[in-house]
Amino acid sequence: MDELKRTPLYDLHLALGAKMVPFAGYEMPVxxxxxxxxxxxxxxSRAGLFDVSHMGQVILRGDGAALALEALVPVSVAGLAEGRQRYGLFTNEDGGIEDDLMIANRGDHLFLVVNAACKEADVARLRKALEPQGIAVEYIEDRALLALQGPEAEAALAALNPAVAEMRFMDVATVELCGAEAWISRSGYTGEDGFEISIPESAAVDLAEALLAQEAVEPIGLGARDSLRLEAGLCLYGHDIDSTTTPAAAGLLWAIQKVRRADGDRAGGFPGAEKILPEIATGAATARVGLRPEGRAPMREGVPLFEAEEGGEPVGHITSGGFGPSVGGPVAMGYVPAQSVLPGTRYYGEVRGKRLPVEVVPLPFVKQTYKR
Amino acid sequence: MKFTEQHEWLEIEGDLVVVGITTHAAEQLGDVVFVELPEPGTTVSKDDEVVVIESVKAASDILAPLDGEIVEVNEAIVEDPGKVNEDPEGEAWFFKMKIEDLSALDELMDDAAYKDFVG
Structure with missing residues (x-):
């Protein structure tokens, strides 16, 4: 096995008493x-600081970069205003999802954040498609990425630079923090208001320490990051979405703007368009739904879902599940036949040989508190 | 108190043995969110899976430490699984069992041996 990589905050994690685990090739605090x-x-309730430096940061630079990127994602990149960010998907020829990502228009370039486990494949995909068109694909390896999330995130970051308080959900800006140039977005993956901060490695520890020095801010590991995003109804790549799930099945059609849909000015032109676009009208065979186990037992990834308490074959399965601390009980997401996604529909998840009732519920499990 | 290699503690209480998990085990599990206990009256053999315990991280089984009969279970930890993290070697006992021969406990680790075992 390859040696695990470390982020610039590795020593700080240890000093803070983190329990480290291997994750996507990195030693990360769980x-x-x-x-x-x-x-x-x-x-x-307050604010949490996350090290997400394992995620991939990529810059695309060159005339026509936005339109060129549209050949890989079913997203309106050309329609993304300067200083704004949006969620996107890399799709494949079968209409499945190769990765999900954030795309920011930072004026003279596009800034992408991709998943750690997919970043090498993503960079290869970008180079192959964009470099022949004269677009430079720059994989950033000398910057850390921190997320600051929660109702007191704004106050905590504004204490270092008040300019960040002006930002609204999905804004991006260049701001000086701890004497370094930070690229900030007002976004995150917890359902809370907050920021993601790209900062040179050399200033990453200073920034983390300046935030943690504030009473409202605690360091938060990958364990809570997972339960936070699950309660927020957000997909985890490789679990809730993968190369076999289409945007329609995954409930991610909101990420495909009108201009890229059938009859749009820039309809199609991305991998799998001929599968993905018709599904917007017809629907997919399966659908991702929120699921609330009726008992106390958590239902985790892989639990099969049945229509009846006895007999029959599984009709779906859970893709993410566990205990939701803010909900105060078990929560899950999974795929079920698309015709039975109405809230209140009951399935049975098989846990340790017993079929336990689980109810379809609307996502998210907690109210999102983005600052729009 | 006696200890098993599965990180259970056992304590004699009259003619019964009280069983729970150690502080070390509770720390390793993380926040406990679900506990499923056996029915009182269940006859068990050593190493039978008798309790299911789920933390925020994963599910684990607790094995019967000895042959015997489960006579009482602690419903308080089913109602409030967090007690297992708060007081694993006290209030958050799991079950009480009746065993044929209490001398079977002599085979188990004592406090010093368990401390060595977990390093």
């Missing part, structure tokens, strides 16, 4: 001293 439950609740 929890700190508070533990997953308290870290989760702290993020929802």
């Amino acid at each position: 929890q700190y001293k508070l533990g997953v439950m308290k870290e989760h609740l702290h993020t929802r």
